Structures are given as C-alpha cells and as structure tokens.
Amino acid sequence: MQFQSISIEGLSHRFLSRTRPPTTALTDVTCTFPAGKVTAIVGPSGCGKSTLLLIMRGLMKASQGEIRFLYGDGAGRVTAGAPPRMSTVWQSFNLLPWRTVADNVSFGLELQGMAKAERLDKAMEAIRLVELSGFENHYPGQLSGGMKQRVGLARGMVMAPDVLFLDEPFGALDAQTRLYLQEQLSTLVEKSAKTVVLITHSIEEAIFLADHVIVMTARPGRIAASLEVDLPRPRGVDIQHDKRFGELFSEIYGLLRDEVRKSMLN
Ligand SMILES: Nc1ncnc2c1ncn2[C@@H]1O[C@H](COP(=O)(O)OP(=O)(O)OP(=O)(O)O)[C@@H](O)[C@H]1O
Ligand SMILES: [Mg+2]
Numbered sequence: 675m676q677f678q679s680i681s682i683e684g685l686s687h688r689f690l691s692r693t694r695p696p697t698t699a700l701t702d703v704t705c706t707f708p709a710g711k712v713t714a715i716v717g718p719s720g721c722g723k724s725t726l727l728l729i730m731r732g733l734m735k736a737s738q739g740e741i742r743f744l745y746g747d748g749a750g751r752v753t754a755g756a757p758p759r760m761s762t763v764w765q766s767f768n769l770l771p772w773r774t775v776a777d778n779v780s781f782g783l784e785l786q787g788m789a790k791a792e793r794l795d796k797a798m799e800a801i802r803l804v805e806l807s808g809f810e811n812h813y814p815g816q817l818s819g820g821m822k823q824r825v826g827l828a829r830g831m832v833m834a835p836d837v838l839f840l841d842e843p844f845g846a847l848d849a850q851t852r853l854y855l856q857e858q859l860s861t862l863v864e865k866s867a868k869t870v871v872l873i874t875h876s877i878e879e880a881i882f883l884a885d886h887v888i889v890m891t892a893r894p895g896r897i898a899a900s901l902e903v904d905l906p907r908p909r910g911v912d913i914q915h916d917k918r919f920g921e922l923f924s925e926i927y928g929l930l931r932d933e934v935r936k937s938m939l940n
Pocket of ligand 2: 723724
C-alpha cells in the first residue's frame with residue numbers, strides 16, 4: 675500500500691476554559707495534503723495553524739471532524755490506514771536544555787533504539803546540513819535563537835520521516851540564513867520527494883517552497899483558498915523575479931490582507 679495523502683474533513687476545534695469563554699480556533703476545515711508534495715499553510719496569527727498541526731500529529735483531539743491517512747493499492751482503491759512516519763519541527767524549538775546539540779538532534783533516533791555510533795553519524799550529517807558543524811557539543815543555552823531553530827530543524831530532518839511538519843521553521847532566522855536554508859530545504863525536497871506540511875507567515879517562502887498553498891482566514895480559521903504553485907522545479911531564489919511568482923504573490927496577499935485586518939480586530 676502506497677501512502678497517498680492526509681485527508682482532513684470538517685475539522686473544528688474549540689478550546690474550553692473554566693475561567694474564560696471558549697475559544698473557537700478552527701471551523702469546518704476540509705483539505706488534503708498529497709503525498710510527495712509540499713503544502714504550505716499561510717494565515718493570520720492566531721488563526722489556528724499550530725492547533726491544526728497538533729491535531730494532525732495526534733497530540734490533541736479535535737472537537738469535531740476527521741483526519742485520515744489514505745493509502746492506495748495501485749489498482750485505484752484507496753483505504754484509510756495507520757499514520758505514516760512523521761516528524762515535526764515545532765514553532766517553539768522544544769530543545770532539551772541538558773543535552774548537547776548532537777544529543778538533541780539524535781534524541782528521536784535514540785528513542786527508536788538506534789546504536790550510538792550510527793545515530794551520531796546521522797546527527798552530524800543533519801547538523802552539517804543546517805550549517806552548525808563545530809557546535810555539536812554546545813548546549814542550547816549557549817546558542818542564539820536562530821541557531822536553536824536550526825537545531826530544531828536538524829532534529830526533524832534526521833528522522834527521515836515520510837511526512838515532515840514544519841511550523842515556522844525559519845521564523846527566528848536572520849534574512850540571509852533564512853534564504854540559505856530555504857534553498858537547502860528546496861533542494862532536499864526536490865531530491866527526496868518528501869511529503870512536507872509547511873506553516874509560514876511568509877508568502878514568498880510559501881510560493882518558493884510549495885506545490886500548493888492553503889490560505890486560512892482569521893480566527894476561527896477556515897480554508898479561504900487552496901492554490902496550486904505552477905512554477906517549474908528545480909527552483910532557485912531568482913524565481914522571485916518570475917512574472918508568475920508575482921501573480922501568485924498578489925493573489926495570496928489579496929486573500930490575506932482582509933483576514934489579517936480582521937485578526938487584529940479580533
Ligand atoms: N491551549 C490553548 N488553550 C486555549 N486557547 C488556545 C490554546 N492554544 C491556542 N489557543 C488559541 O487558539 C487560537 C489559535 O492558536 P494557534 O496557536 O493555533 O494559532 P496560529 O495560527 O498557530 O498562530 P501563530 O501564527 O501566531 O503561530 C488562538 O486564539 C489561541 O489563543
Ligand atoms: Mg502557530
């Protein structure tokens with residue numbers, strides 16, 4: 675059976691509180707994340723993107739709706755099955771302060787029971803990919819915000835998952851490092867045909883990296899639109915000067931503008 679997509683149907687979520695009125699974070703979200711493709715999610719702050727991610731990762735139960743992992747049998751039949759191997763780079767890094775960079779990056783492999791030499795090898799490769807070689811033995815407290823974020827990124831990639839979830843993976847980076855790592859990620863996904871779900875505030879980043887862009891409304895988050903990024907691959911950063919890039923940018927920004935204003939009045 676071949677993993678085909680993550681399918682979300684009619685998903686709504688309400689956070690209940692004893693002391694405050696409930697917060698409706700998501701309403702009736704229906705969308706698909708196709709296997710082997712990069713899908714970006716953009717939407718105003720607080721519209722429920724990270725909540726959606728927590729629910730997809732099975733760390734929170736939605737108040738309503740369904741998530742299914744769909745598999746094809748090659749003969750046109752599709753059935754729902756167990757989640758594929760997934761890993762997540764969280765918005766807040768979530769590094770373990772008492773472990774070195776190398777031990778943070780290899781933590782997931784250690785939990786899988788991989789032998790020490792092998793997991794350190796893999797960790798070093800991931801650390802090299804995010805340009806942190808030389809910092810393997812530093813502790814998170816000795817790193818800058820951008821460096822911590824890169825450790826988080828390495829920790830997600832080292833797992834070689836079927837599906838990689840990235841929640842604002844470049845948010846804490848300076849503009850040049852961000853551009854550089856976007857390029858690295860672009861090459862990586864083009865080579866490995868991974869399924870990636872990328873949450874980002876940057877419309878440019880979404881267009882540069884993704885095959886599809888899902889635009890969400892202000893809270894309570896709904897899907898405002900789903901656009902295909904019909905730009906050729908491989909893509910270099912120069913693609914930003916492409917006419918089609920500009921058209922997609924205007925279209926997405928047009929959709930987001932009003933939503934961002936609404937979210938500020940929320
Ligand atoms: N544990 C929680 N309890 C109560 N409300 C919550 C909780 N987590 C999130 N919320 C609320 O749900 C809404 C969506 O939050 P979420 O973190 O999913 O937004 P987001 O789209 O990821 O925002 P950002 O772009 O700023 O990261 C917000 O209004 C937030 O206050
Ligand atoms: Mg978030």
